[in-house]
Amino acid sequence: DGGITQSPKYLFRKEGQNVTLSCEQNLNHDAMYWYRQDPGQGLRLIYYSQIVNDFQKGDIAEGYSVSREKKESFPLTVTSAQKNPTAFYLCASSNVATTNEQFFGPGTRLTVL
């Protein structure tokens, strides 16, 4: 399955709670990405990181935070400031030195109750 995993597969959150989505890869990729997918829309970039201890905002970063303390891991926190967090979240990684191809994880479906 490409060596990139996400957990949990399904996540339920009450309004006002922060939640953290896990993304791990064993592909030795330098770059990692978080996307949000809503019905009828493409993938929108939340945050990305091209190297450990560095990350940049994507197009819809408000209400989200990330960290990149290890090459293999890029967790995403959905904070209470994100007004409409219910969505399908996809993590991806790529080897920036050789190709632009991004490999995706299986996704986490977050539902706010």
Next chain:
Amino acid sequence: GENVEQHPSTLSVQEGDSAVIKCTYSDSASNYFPWYKQELGKRPQLIIDIRSNVGEKKDQRIAVTLNKTAKHFSLHITETQPEDSAVYFCAASGKYGNKLVFGAGTILRVKS
């Protein structure tokens, strides 16, 4: 920044017919154009990609064409089969390499 538009949003074809999905992009500096297939509830998977130094690329029943002057690229699927039914996304690399901008997707239905 980069903007990618994708058409049509839905496409129904009869099994065995061809399907064509078109995308346009805005940033002339973009140089990498992948196509992803996503089945219901699954992760997107790369099916074909093309770089700006190539005008066409084929892989069995799938081909992609690129017109840099007009800033558009297209996915062609020949001899469609029911298992081709899925959502297809085009994307373009922005000015800074690996950051991809995606189109809104096309739902392809192949009727048997």
